[in-house]
Structures are given as C-alpha cells and as structure tokens.
Amino acid sequence: MSVPVPVRLEVLGVHGLDEITAGADLAALVSSRLDLVAGDVVVITSKVVSKAAGQVVRGDRSALVAQHATRDVARRGRTRIVRTVHGLTLAAGGLDSSNTEPGTVVLLPQDPDTDAVRLRLRVQELTGLNVAVIVTDTAGRAWRHGQTDIAIGVAGLPPYVDLAGSPDSHGVLLAVTAPAVADEVAAAADLVQGKTAGVPAAVVRGLAHLVLPRDDHGPGARALVRPAAEDLFGLGAADAVRAATRRDDPAATAGFPRPDTAVADLVSDALVACPAGMLDVRGLPGDVWELSGSAGADPAMVVWELGALVERLRALAVSTRRALSLQRAGDAHWQVALHDDS
Numbered sequence: 286m287s288v289p290v291p292v293r294l295e296v297l298g299v300h301g302l303d304e305i306t307a308g309a310d311l312a313a314l315v316s317s318r319l320d321l322v323a324g325d326v327v328v329i330t331s332k333v334v335s336k337a338a339g340q341v342v343r344g345d346r347s348a349l350v351a352q353h354a355t356r357d358v359a360r361r362g363r364t365r366i367v368r369t370v371h372g373l374t375l376a377a378g379g380l381d382s383s384n385t386e387p388g389t390v391v392l393l394p395q396d397p398d399t400d401a402v403r404l405r406l407r408v409q410e411l412t413g414l415n416v417a418v419i420v421t422d423t424a425g426r427a428w429r430h431g432q433t434d435i436a437i438g439v440a441g442l443p444p445y446v447d448l449a450g451s452p453d454s455h456g457v458l459l460a461v462t463a464p465a466v467a468d469e470v471a472a473a474a475d476l477v478q479g480k481t482a483g484v485p486a487a488v489v490r491g492l493a494h495l496v497l498p499r500d501d502h503g504p505g506a507r508a509l510v511r512p513a514a515e516d517l518f519g520l521g522a523a524d525a526v527r528a529a530t531r532r533d534d535p536a537a538t539a540g541f542p543r544p545d546t547a548v549a550d551l552v553s554d555a556l557v558a559c560p561a562g563m564l565d566v567r568g569l570p571g572d573v574w575e576l577s578g579s580a581g582a583d584p585a586m587v588v589w590e591l592g593a594l595v596e597r598l599r600a601l602a603v604s605t606r607r608a609l610s611l612q613r614a615g616d617a618h619w620q621v622a623l624h625d626d627s
Contacts, residue, residue, distance in 0.1 A: 291491040298477035299486035307339035312407035315486050323414045324493025327404070328474035331422040331437055332381060332391050333485040334400050340392040341385060349390055350378045369393060372510040373437060379422050394420065397438025398505030405440040405502065415499040417441030417492075420506075421471040427518070434475040436467035439506040441497050443467075466495060467506060546605050548572045548623045555597040563590050572624060578617035587617045595621065 301318050315327060354367035358374055367378045379393040394400050397420045405418040420438030444467040474487035497503050552574055556566060563582050567575045578587030595611060602609040602623055610622040
C-alpha cells in the first residue's frame with residue numbers, strides 16, 4: 286500500500302472555548318470558532334469530552350483508579366500504571382485531577398470511539414463538511430522521559446496505515462511498518478493545545494487523503510490496542526523474575542535499582558493464592574515468618590499449600606534480589622526468612 290505524503294500540514298488551535306460543563310455541544314463550539322474545511326481532522330482532548338458528558342466526580346483519586354482499572358501493570362512509589370477497561374495502559378488509568386475543581390476527578394470517556402463518531406456526525410450536521418475526529422489523552426513512554434498525546438477515540442481516519450509489503454526507496458519490501466497515524470496527529474495537535482493554555486481542541490489540516498468517506502467511521506482507536514497475546518510487556522514482572530532467577534547477564538540489569546518492596550508485602554502477595562483458612566502465617570523478628578497449618582484444615586492440603594506458598598515466595602524473593610532461607614520443623618510447620626542477597 287502506498288500512501289501520499291502531504292507537502293504541507295497546518296495545526297490550528299481552537300481558541301476562545303470557555304470552561305466546558307456537562308451538556309456542552311463540543312462540535313458546535315469548535316465549528317463556531319474556526320472555519321473548517323473538508324478533510325480537516327478535529328482533535329479534542331478526552332478531558333473536555335468527559336466534562337461535556339458529566340464524567341467528573343468527587344472522591345479520592347487512588348480509590349477511583351482502583352475502581353476503573355482491570356489490573357495493575359506496574360507500580361513504583363506513588364506511580365501506578367494500570368490497564369483500563371478500554372484496554373489502554375496509562376498512569377493512574379488516565380484519571381485526572383488537574384484543570385478541574387479541587388476535590389474532583391475527571392474520568393476517561395466511557396467509550397471514546399463512540400464519542401468520536403458522535404462528534405463527527407454532529408460536525409457534519411452543522412457544517413455539511415466531511416471531517417475526521419480524534420479524541421486524545423496523554424501517556425508516558427516506558428523508556429523515555431516526558432509524555433505525549435495519543436488517540437483513544439477515532440472516527441473517519443485510519444488509526445494506523447499498514448505498509449507491510451510495500452517497497453521502500455531501494456525496492457526492499459517493508460515487513461512490519463505501520464505508522465500510527467492517529468497517534469501522530471494527536472501528538473501534533475498537542476503542540477498548539479498545551480497543558481496550561483486552555484486550548485482543548487485543534488484542527489490538523491492537510492490529511493484529506495486519509496479522511497474516510499462520511500459514512501465510514503473506520504475501526505476506531507481500539508484497533509491500536511495490542512492484543513494481550515501480542516503484548517511483550519503486559520506482564521513485565523515475569524521478565525524481572527526470570528532475569529533474577531537466571532543471573533546469567535549482569536549487564537542486562539546494570540543501573541536498575543533493586544525493587545524496594547517490603548518483605549511483608551512479598552509474603553502478603555504470596556498468600557493471595559492460598560485458600561482462606563488454610564494456613565496461619567505469623568511474623569517474627571528479623572523478617573522471619575512462621576508458616577503452619579490452620580486448626581481443622583485438611584493435613585494433606587496444608588502440606589500442598591505450604592509447598593506452593595514457599596515456591597511463590599522463592600519467585601518473589603529473586604524478583605527483589607533477596608535470598609530465601611527455609612527451616613522445616615515438620616510437614617505442617619516451617620520458618621522462612623528473606624534477607625538481602627549480597
């Protein structure tokens with residue numbers, strides 16, 4: 286597939302928008318403040334889409350993150366990276382407490398692709414023009430400082446363009462090249478929006494060749510979410526455990542700090558998979574833990590669960606570069622110690 290490269294792009298900020306409140310007609314506000322032309326790509330931040338939809342709530346941000354996440358991907362200190370119900374991986378799940386009344390939190394839109402379609406249809410209704418719409422949010426990058434805007438909702442534009450099988454300038458066929466057009470447009474729009482300028486919308490002009498017919502909204506931004514089976518970093522902790530266990534390439538972890546997880550947290554994590562009422566775990570001085578079967582528990586199951594608990598502790602210990610010492614006082618009574626592996 287060959288895609289024309291535009292000779293010129295324009296990125297226009299939409300100024301003069303007042304504070305967006307529930308019920309606001311975003312398409313009308315944008316259309317009234319900028320003369321759109323056919324083929325424009327209208328880019329709107331998810332924050333104002335959520336505000337217009339009444340997705341602003343009072344509450345503790347940390348508690349709300351837990352409610353709106355499907356699982357944690359990574360934690361370090363106060364930073365919490367989670368997978369959202371949309372399939373996105375974002376710090377704090379994309380929940381934002383900036384540029385909103387103190388004590389309130391702006392949630393992500395419930396269905397950003399549907400919001401993008403609705404906004405596109407409304408702009409078409411108001412102007413008669415065929416445009417595309419992108420709803421954006423801000424995301425960090427695992428290996429780089431800073432953040433950039435990405436597309437979380439798309440209508441009327443291919444979210445990415447698959448160039449696999451196309452020849453490059455030397456005639457070599459491209460194998461996996463697929464520019465994430467929607468993300469690139471989102472990042473370009475952010476250059477004229479900023480985070481403190483009060484410009485929550487922009488128009489990118491010059492991509493009319495990519496805008497789909499007015500009755501074709503495309504697959505949406507959900508097509509950009511990598512399926513779990515293809516996500517090499519969705520369970521990053523597994524690679525950390527594997528590297529710590531092998532210890533075959535010290536250079537691979539050079540410069541990375543040792544995870545500072547408390548031993549009590551490791552024991553708590555190891556206990557999660559144990560059936561309730563099966564084991565008694567008691568902390569002793571010096572990061573020593575006494576493991577024994579609960580009164581009335583099936584002795585055979587106690588032995589099995591104790592063994593499984595110790596194996597989980599072994600994995601967690603190596604993931605934090607600690608050593609595990611085990612002293613067995615009977616089939617159903619063990620002492621485990623975790624200490625620095627120096």
